[in-house]
Amino acid sequence: MKITIATAFAAVLLATITACGSNAPPANLSPSGTPAVSQSPTTLPDVQGKRAVDARSELRSLGFDASFFDANGNEWLKDYPDTDVLVVGTEPAAHEAKPDGVVRIITNVSEAEQKAAASAKAEKAAQATLALRYTYTCGGAGTSEPQKIFKSYKEVWASLYYHRRNGCSLYLDGTSVYDTTKLLPREQKIVDIVAINGGDASIPGFAYASVFDLCAIDNPDYADELPAKPQWKKAEALAALAMCPDAPHAAALEEAAHAVQISDGNKIVGKDMEAGTYRTKPGVKNCYWSRNTGSGSIISNDFVGFAPDGAIATVYAGEGFESSGCGIWTKIS
Known part of the structure; x- marks a missing residue:
């Protein structure tokens, strides 16, 4: 009985000393008692063939500072690589010593x-x-041609309607251009060109449709038409050149957009028309014109019975210019 008590007392004493006197830390602590931190690798891992975004995340998680460059050494500055952009290599190469700077x-x-x-x-x-x-x-209905539906103005170029104006109408998503409340950004840009250049953009859908018409159909007389508001015509022509610069009739649009033209009538040079040299259309017949002083005296005049190349007149600021039966005069210099 005495041996059993002594043995038990010794066992308890030994357990107490062991618990209080041991300096060994738990397995997950460092000698200082703080959690152990894994060391970053000393060489660069191989990330070739991986997605660029994944490679960067991996390198940074291992303690490497990494940035994207293309094969010519240009750094990515604004965009971030899409998920389909892959790594073709690193500098330094894989398995080389950890660099001091950026990978x-x-x-x-x-x-x-x-x-x-x-x-x-x-x-x-x-x-x-x-x-x-x-x-x-x-x-x-109401025309001499069968109905045809096109999905773009370019489709019209290869059709019989390219040189004819048979009541063509544009609908946007099945809606009349008069009722369209919202244009696509690219469509609005065309309307903005009309507005910026002094055209009528009060009904955006209709303004866009007018430019669409100019792109779709060739009107051989368009460049010589002189509407009541010539600036509207110029604005639409400029918009059409922006929309369809490759149109087969682009030259006519270019002339309409930039030509300086006047019609028959009485004009004050410098006010109603620019000074310069003007020419009528070729083949003009029975055309009369005169240059006049401010008091009405004739400076020079001509009656043109027939001019295969067109009649020509040069006018100067401050004088009057009168023409009858000459049609459209276009400034040539």
Whole structure:
């Protein structure tokens, strides 16, 4: 019985001494008693073939400072690589010693190439949207031609309606241009060109449709038409050149947008018309013109019975210019 008590007392005493006197830390603590921190690798890991965004995250998690560069050494400055951009290498290369500075992640495309690809993708999507948006109907009831529906002005160029104006009407998403309340950004830009250049953009949908018509149909007399408000015509022609610079009749649009023209009548040079040299259309017949002083005296005049190349007159600021039967005069210098 005495041995058992002594043995038990010794066991308790030994356990107490062990618990109080040991300096060994738990397995998950450092010698100082703080949680142990894993050390970053001393060589660069291999991230080639990985997505650029994943490679950067991996390198940073291991303590490396990393940035994106293309194969020509240009750093990505504005955009962030898309998820399909891959790593083709690093500088320093994989398994080399940890660098003091920034690790260069070399991408398989450049920032500019990614931007161009994104723009092309957006343009393709926009074209797909536009392919369903426009309904340009020509002919039909009240005309001598069968009805034909086009989805773009370029489709009209290859049709019989390109040189004819048979009551063509534009609808946007099936809605009349008079009732369209919202234009697409690219459509609004065309209307803005009309407005900026002094045209009528009070009904945006109608203004856009007018420019669409100019792009779709070739009117051989368009450049020589002189409406009551010539500036409206110029504004629409400028907008059409922005919309369809590749139109087969672009030259006529260019002339309408930039030509200085006057019609028959009495004009004060410097007020109603610019000074300079003007020519009528070729083949003009029975055309009379005269230059007059402020008091009405004739400075020079001519009656043109027939001019295959067109009649020509030069006028100066401050004098009057009168013409009859000459049609449209276009400034040539």
